Amino acid sequence: MTPPTTAATRRTYGQACPVAHALDLVGERWTLLVVRDLMFGPVRFTDLRTSLPGLAPNLLSDRLRRLVAHGLVEQVELPPPAARTVYALTPRGRELAPVVHALARFGVAEWDDPDGDPPPRHLLRGALLALTAPERLGAATWSAVVELPDGAVGLAVGAREAADDPLGRLRLSDPHPADAPPADLHVRTTLGALVDLSRGRLTPAAARAADRLATSGSERALDQFARLFGWPRPA
Amino acid sequence: MTPPTTAATRRTYGQACPVAHALDLVGERWTLLVVRDLMFGPVRFTDLRTSLPGLAPNLLSDRLRRLVAHGLVEQVELPPPAARTVYALTPRGRELAPVVHALARFGVAEWDDPDGDPPPRHLLRGALLALTAPERLGAATWSAVVELPDGAVGLAVGAREAADDPLGRLRLSDPHPADAPPADLHVRTTLGALVDLSRGRLTPAAARAADRLATSGSERALDQFARLFGWPRPA
């Protein structure tokens, strides 16, 4: 009596609802983590394997195939001198940036002890991004270098949205390019301090006193930085 | 030879990443749709069953239990005169609003023929919300009634965030309360027209000419409404 299940039965919510439709595309296990790892630029199959331990290769294969089929990801063939094919987000795929960012901001609220349990290097930019609230960006343009124990990340705020960047005016680079123009601001701190600051559990003054924060450079840029990361105002 | 898998292995990503952690909490199948249906207020178990056809009761049970365990949902016992228990988002659970909203905005971009395949009534507010871009809200406060073929939805923009509302300054009510103060603006249209307008595939003038849009009331409120829903400017 089993209805023949025409093999077309890929599990779908099939509701006339935008949320349900979005989850039909990216709601499966691992899919949004794959998108996360494509968010900062093209990567190879193997890069994804190492950045997503626990994801079996057949599943990664399946997820990528499905993302490609839905037009969110494309396979790009590189010129022969080097590694063959990379996966990259399409413009439509980049529209998932707000989804990933919203998840990151939600998840970061319960992130305890980021210093004791630091993310692998390739997640550094994402961790920083999760602490920012881009809607609080002022009109100014500025740049900064954030020096964390694991390395330095560059941060630049442009005047307008960069078309090729999923993140709008914000641009993160890891590692910070050595030949970049000098940044307006240098911040030396730890992820844990940034988390505590953004939650208002720590004031900049207290962080400095505890040697968890040191800054140098433009005062104005620091002001913007503090706003972007939600630091408590000195009042 | 099966490794004993200490039974503690509930599938978790276990990555030191805010996105992965968020998905550990709400990444399972159905979970975010349950949250979506709690977003506009408390509902009963049975309400969820009817608003989520295809979700088996044991799974709904499981999802709710898990959400409660994580502090995102709470079970509220109602006074005896009526239906017993309802499920409601906790303040922490309401912080998922940006996630659901981001998914809705992503999903709505591929929503074709909303008039031919209209969402069930309880999703009307969500469908409207998916078409808005709250970051484009001006400072003004105003209210409107949107009359769709399936019913009228009230929309009110407050001066400040309402603490008990996940949506910030935006407040949607369905059905539009008959005893509410008169709205600044009346909009009679269809979901399909709103979608086309927000995608810039239709101008307000063309929509009026085709009898897909009729408005009355405050010009200023209409201006705000058009901005909020991303209508193309007459220019």
Next chain:
DNA sequence: CCGCATCCGTTTCGATACTG
């Protein structure tokens, strides 16, 4: 009727092995 718990066939996942 409401709020689930139980049972069971089907689908998906996860680990490992293997191939161009």
Next chain:
DNA sequence: CAGTATCGAAACGGATGCGG
């Protein structure tokens, strides 16, 4: 390096049942 093939273990989906 970039995947495919295989197979046991979970998770899911549907039906049914049962106490309050």
